[in-house]
Amino acid sequence: GIGRATALACAEAGMPVALGARRAGKLDEVRAEIERRGGRAIVVPMDVTSPDDCRRLIDETVSAFGPAYAVFANAGYGMQKSIEATTDDEFRALMEVNFWGTMHTIRPALEHMREAGRGHVLICSSSASKIGLPYFAPYCASKGCQDFVGRALRHETPTGVHVSTIHPVRTRTEFFDVADRMSGETPTVDLRTPEFTMQSADKVARAIVRCLRKPKGEVWTSTPTRLALALALAMPGLADWALGKYAERARREAEG
Numbered sequence: 001g002i003g004r005a006t007a008l009a010c011a012e013a014g015m016p017v018a019l020g021a022r023r024a025g026k027l028d029e030v031r032a033e034i035e036r037r038g039g040r041a042i043v044v045p046m047d048v049t050s051p052d053d054c055r056r057l058i059d060e061t062v063s064a065f066g067p068a069y070a071v072f073a074n075a076g077y078g079m080q081k082s083i084e085a086t087t088d089d090e091f092r093a094l095m096e097v098n099f100w101g102t103m104h105t106i107r108p109a110l111e112h113m114r115e116a117g118r119g120h121v122l123i124c125s126s127s128a129s130k131i132g133l134p135y136f137a138p139y140c141a142s143k144g145c146q147d148f149v150g151r152a153l154r155h156e157t158p159t160g161v162h163v164s165t166i167h168p169v170r171t172r173t174e175f176f177d178v179a180d181r182m183s184g185e186t187p188t189v190d191l192r193t194p195e196f197t198m199q200s201a202d203k204v205a206r207a208i209v210r211c212l213r214k215p216k217g218e219v220w221t222s223t224p225t226r227l228a229l230a231l232a233l234a235m236p237g238l239a240d241w242a243l244g245k246y247a248e249r250a251r252r253e254a255e256g
Contacts, residue, residue: 002124002171003074004030005201009209010070011039018061018068020044020054021075040065048075048101058108070120070212071109073102073146078139091138098142102149110157118160120215122208123150125165127222130229131239134247154217162215168204169222 004026007017011034019027024045034041042064046053061068076098079090106121113119128136129143150165157163204221211219220226232239 002168002201002204003072005205006072006074006208007041008033008037009202009205010212011037011041013209013212014039015070015212016040016065018042018044018057018064020046020048020057022047048073048104049096051104054101054104055108057105058112062112067116067119068109068112069118070122071106072122072124072208073105074124075101075105076124076142078136080135081138082135083137086138094138095142095145098139099145099149102146106153110161113161114158117158120162120164120212121150121153121157122211123147123163123165125150125167127167127169127220127225127229129165129167131232131243134243151217164211164215164217164219166204166208166211166219167221167226168199169225170198171201171204 003021007019007030011017017034017039019030019041020043021027022045024043027043027045031041031043042060044057044060046057048054058068058071077094079086079094081090102123106123109119110121113121123146125146126139126143128140129147132140147165147167150163154163199221207219207221232242
């Protein structure tokens with residue numbers, strides 16, 4: 001998904017890349033592709049829910065390539081369930097990956113960046129960080145937490161260290177396949193946006209590389225979505241009305 005596309009785009013731009021995730025086989029595939037194109041990459045099998053694993057990822061990156069300039073916290077998943085049907089364990093597990101995984105990843109990187117006096121922290125949030133979508137509340141909450149941490153961190157880091165949050169719209173990845181599996185037997189409604197509004201992971205990756213070259217606080221890959229969400233924040237009553245109509249129509253369709 002976005003992680004793979006970003007790794008390839010960064011390598012194409014001349015950056016050495018450290019790849020960290022649970023599925024070592026997938027990491028090896030990406031490393032092989034980077035090396036086939038003439039780039040450099042290392043693989044560090046790890047789990048973002050483990051602070052020790054995340055520190056090891058950063059330490060091995062520094063050992064292989066020298067001071068880490070950028071870190072991209074991208075791990076995350078969603079589920080489609082009502083708040084009432086979502087168990088405490090399910091909610092906590094999602095936050096552990098989406099939010100705490102981000103914190104575990106960026107903190108050890110920040111230590112190196114502060115010492116070096118330069119660096120760039122990138123957090124893959126979502127356009128959903130700005131609004132609460134029905135049946136996706138845990139996911140939106142986790143993305144909102146990432147967004148707020150990124151905004152605050154921008155003003156806490158020393159000169160030379162940049163912090164950016166990435167806000168993609170619906171992207172062609174395995175995200176919704178995972179969300180469908182996570183919803184289990186719970187009745188759900190389809191709140192996905194139309195197919196024509198989807199973006200490729202490559203488009204998001206190119207926006208991230210542009211941000212690395214010219215840092216900015218927020219990266220959006222859809223101007224219409226950004227403006228629509230700005231309107232929703234300015235007019236919450238209108239947003240609630242629209243979301244209510246959307247959810248009502250989706251429920252009717254789900255019921256046949």
